[in-house]
Each structure stands twice: as structure tokens, then as C-alpha cells.
Amino acid sequence: MRGQGRKESLSDSRDLDGSYDQLTDSVEDEFELSTVCHRPEGLEQLQEQTKFTRKELQVLYRGFKNPGPLPFQECPSGIVNEENFKQIYSQFFPQGDSSTYATFLFNAFDTNHDGSVSFEDFVAGLSVILRGTVDDRLNWAFNLYDLNKDGCITKEEMLDIMKSIYDMMGKYTYPALREEAPREHVESFFQKMDRNKDGVVTIEEFIESCQKDENIMRSMQLFDNVI
Numbered sequence: 001m002r003g004q005g006r007k008e009s010l011s012d013s014r015d016l017d018g019s020y021d022q023l024t025d026s027v028e029d030e031f032e033l034s035t036v037c038h039r040p041e042g043l044e045q046l047q048e049q050t051k052f053t054r055k056e057l058q059v060l061y062r063g064f065k066n067p068g069p070l071p072f073q074e075c076p077s078g079i080v081n082e083e084n085f086k087q088i089y090s091q092f093f094p095q096g097d098s099s100t101y102a103t104f105l106f107n108a109f110d111t112n113h114d115g116s117v118s119f120e121d122f123v124a125g126l127s128v129i130l131r132g133t134v135d136d137r138l139n140w141a142f143n144l145y146d147l148n149k150d151g152c153i154t155k156e157e158m159l160d161i162m163k164s165i166y167d168m169m170g171k172y173t174y175p176a177l178r179e180e181a182p183r184e185h186v187e188s189f190f191q192k193m194d195r196n197k198d199g200v201v202t203i204e205e206f207i208e209s210c211q212k213d214e215n216i217m218r219s220m221q222l223f224d225n226v227i
Contacts, residue, residue, distance in 0.1 A: 050123050051131035057123065064119050079116045082106050096170030104161060108144040134217070138207045145206075152200040153193075159186045 089102040162182040
């Protein structure tokens with residue numbers, strides 16, 4: 001960045017980073033900011049674009065950049081690529097193979113499809129998952145399942161997601177999962193969702209079916225007030 005744009009970006013980063021943690025002195029802040037490749041948008045702009053408060057954004061930004069127990073907390077450069085994302089995510093599912101599901105999740109966060117997840121991408125997705133309306137959350141989930149982003153979900157796409165979840169959970173779960181279990185679940189879901197039996201599930205069919213499923217609606221409420 002150059003000139004005024006660089007000054008404004010540095011100011012935004014201090015607003016997000018330095019103002020939250022008073023234990024970090026100004027010399028360390030200057031060095032940290034000089035090594036960060038990606039500058040986040042201004043705090044006020046992110047507040048307008050998400051449903052997080054100023055303090056919550058500061059906490060999330062600190063966690064996003066510094067190593068910690070959450071999947072996105074090892075991004076000191078300000079962005080994470082797919083390989084790093086998969087490596088970080090795998091720490092939480094050592095008993096299985098989370099690489100495929102992590103790729104699907106990464107693509108859902110990478111909304112501009114540039115091969116990286118920035119802090120802006122992260123908080124935008126997280127805002128929907130944690131603070132969005134039921135329709136917002138279901139739209140986000142639909143986007144996750146719509147692997148080729150053509151506006152509908154096929155049985156094959158749903159099966160790929162389901163298999164990736166089973167792989168992530170591992171083969172040593174109790175009770176043990178049968179090999180045909182993912183396909184059986186997909187058949188059951190698809191019968192409910194594909195209301196006009198045309199072989200694909202549209203966003204309207206997906207949302208309507210989920211809203212009528214008490215278990216799905218109950219699981220959505222678990223995200224309320226997480227932060």
C-alpha cells in the first residue's frame with residue numbers, strides 16, 4: 001500500500017489489534033504491523049457489514065492472527081490458504097481424515113474464490129453462522145452443500161459432503177458406522193428435500209425442508225450467543 005491508503009490501513013489495524021491488548025507496547029505493534037501482508041478493513045466498516053460489536057471484532061482479530069485453540073487462529077499474515085486451513089482443521093479431528101470436509105468448508109468461507117480466507121471473509125461467514133437469521137444460516141449451509149455453485153444440490157454433492165463428515169469423524173466412533181450409512185442418510189434426506197422429484201434440491205426446497213425439521217431447527221439454536 002502507498003500514501004494515504006497505507007496510513008489509513010495501518011490505523012485500521014491498530015484499531016483492531018493494538019487497542020484491544022494494552023499489554024502490547026507500541027514498538028511491538030509497529031513491528032507486527034510491518035510484517036502483516038493483509039490489512040483488514042476498518043473496524044467501523046466491519047461493524048456495519050457484520051453483527052459483531054467493536055469489542056467482539058477486536059477479540060476475533062487478535063485470535064485470527066495469533067496461534068490458539070481455534071481453527072482460524074494461526075494466521076499471522078492476515079490470510080490463510082487452503083493447505084494451511086486443512087492442517088489447522090485436522091488438529092481437531094485426529095481420529096479421522098478431515099481434509100475433504102475442510103476443503104468444502106474453506107470454499108464456503110472463500111466467497112470471492114481467490115484461494116484464501118482473509119479476516120473479512122472469516123468474520124462475514126462467522127457472523128452469518130452465529131448471528132444470522134434462520135434463513136441466513138440455511139442459505140450459508142446451502143452454499144456449503146452446493147459444491148459447484150450452480151444454484152442447486154445434487155445427490156452426488158450431498159453424498160460427497162456426507163462422506164467427508166463420516167471420514168472426519170473417523171472409523172472408530174461408537175457405535176461403529178456402517179459403510180453404507182452415508183448413502184442411506186443421503187437417500188433419506190433427498191427424498192424429503194427434492195419435493196418435485198427432478199433430481200436436484202433448490203434453495204427453496206432446501207430451506208423449506210429444513211424449516212420443517214425440528215432437529216435441524218434445534219441445532220441452529222445452539223449457535224446463539226456463542227461469543
